Amino acid sequence: MAEVRVSYTPTEETTLLRNTAREFLSNRLPMATVREMMMTPDGFDRAVWEEMAELGWVGLAIPEEHGGAGYGTTELSVIFEEMGRMVTPGPFFATVGLAVPVILGLADEAQKSGLLPGIAAGEIIATVAAFEGSRDWGLENVETTATRDGDGWVLEGVKPHVLDGHLADLILVVARTDQGLAVFPVGAGADGLTVEQVDVLDPTRRQATVTLEGVRAAAPLGSGPAGDALPRALGVASALLACEQAGGAQRCLEMSTEYAKTRHQFGRPIGSFQAVKHRCAQMLVKVEHARSVAYHAVRVTEDPAEFAIAAPLAASVASESYVWAAGENIQIHGGIGFTWEHDAHLYLKRAKSSSLLLGDPRYHRRTLGDALGL
């Protein structure tokens, strides 16, 4: 298999984006604010969304002709990594990580011009309603149907796990047509559409159940079946999510290391006990590995053969690293790490839930095994 080499060195753009993101997130969305937000009914503040759009983050990877900044997933991934460090709440992943790649991957030019500028401007929060069966990440058993009706379509079905569905102005609904799965843009106010928030493990990333009862829709993205473009777009989403996961894992390592240096027991910092110190070192290894696979994946999205390997690799490795690091972080903190008051649990919840959103590690390994021809 030919080897695809890409550069991982930070560029002027990525460095600038990282610095801006770190500064904005620590000033505008510090942990205290995150904790307040996660206790509000919506779990988010729309004013923050507008600020993120003004910073250019929402449209970062949207082409310039559609109102965005025209950068690629490499640049965008920096924002995800930084948001992962701060368990930033809100629909950034649903909109920018999930819906935008689906639109970019599936829509025709007219649809892109219709949908993307509003998103880039921060006026439209979007999400994707894809999964139904709890372990049907391959979308093999989607039961939501789309039936032709005059020059439009009628959608029927239930989507129980729509990320930030309660905030979305635009929902991209994956439905079965007689020619296979297709993706239909549906506005939040559509007749027959009900959106109901559900209680979630990770209060910084919400979900809603979306019910479609005779919802009328126009042509699907690309005016036809989604084909391979949908799994590929979900691959882009997993690659971006992997960067978020790497950022979260990195923060767990930092928290553990800081605590291990300052907490004393038996007259010594606990970081001088090897049981603690070695755990931190192992976290370092896993964090670096998560980062490597995630950085690689977001850099090869344009190379289908390599990306078919890189995306599930990133998803499975980053998921497992983050869940493990978030668990170890609690252990290293002892009792305080188990309290509501400490931030450690936010990371555990984010880690576990992220590792199940687009496929669990075994699912991704199955995909990877297929790509490797094993």
Next chain:
Amino acid sequence: MTDRDLDRVEGLISQLLEEHPPAETPETEFWGAQYDLGLAWVWHPEGEGGLGLPRRYQTVINRRLTEAGASIDNRARNVLGIGMGAGVLAAHGTPEQKQRWLRPMFTTEEIWCQMFSEPGAGSDVAGLATMAVKDGDEWVVNGQKVWTTLAHLAKWGMLVARTDPGVPKHQGLTYFVVDMESSGVEVRPLYQITGEAEFNEVFFNDARIPDANRIDAVGAGWRVALTTLMNERVAIGGNTVPRGSGRIAEAIDAWKRYGGGDPALRDELVRLWSEVEAARLTAIRADEMADAGIPGPEGSTGKLAWADNNKAVMSFTLELMGLDGTLFPGGYELIRPTEFENRPPQHGFLRTRANSIEGGTSEVMLNILAERVLGLPGDPRVDKDLPWKEVPRG
């Protein structure tokens, strides 16, 4: 960084291949010519086997030479010399020492070994007890080394010895290059769990080393030893290898022969493949960062991950093989190995157990990562400031 450097390297490679066609040139002659053109250690200065260019050009060189059918086997054959000795000479050697040793090291005409470990000093190698006493222009050495890989084939040995027992352990060490053929140096085989003897015990009985073979200052041995160990860990875990190569290839072969499509085995196989690939990408990223002058933690994790992955992969490979995994083709012969490639997986299963011991144990690597990279406090050290001769041993 510029293309002109790359053009120059490419030009020299072409020249080498034209003037010394690999198919018709004896290996040592080819390697000599490679050294003379500065394509041996491309980051060394000109005249010392290099061109003063970034290390990444070596990847280009090695790839093109391999593609042209030239052997780069010298790196494996003289692993301690080329992998570590060269780095030591580059950093601490005098011009005369580099002139004398680098070229024949690269051509494998002179094999090197590393004599650090002793029966009483392994992880705590700075506690070593082999003594060197100055006698005119020479040093007289007495003591014992152990686990010395390749000592039976080596012309030169990198030796750390104690030259001042009256100061704390790190301060009283000096680094030498020993002629392994000189009198007073005795090498005896030590057999490993594979039944083979890659390594040896080395005994020094009034062995004499000229002072000209001392590396760096008297008492600076620890500093030089650290350079050696750093190079060793990069040589071991920091290599950027092709995807799917190394031990994981053995697991994939076994999967194809024995796996029968079992989904649980397949999941484990892909999980291990992913661990290996993550470590590989980390090594590539570390290389690139080091070249760009942004050294980060990604460079330090390779040795540890390499050891863990190798052990897990080979253990799993035997599981894939089922009952065939219980065989040991060829039996245990108690020999000096000459063949290092194409060994059966059962041999690999045993051999990889050493990966987390040789070149620094995994526990020691974790300490280093935690203390040097993360800045965690060190273990309490009872011996640190005591004169070496007052430290309890055993």
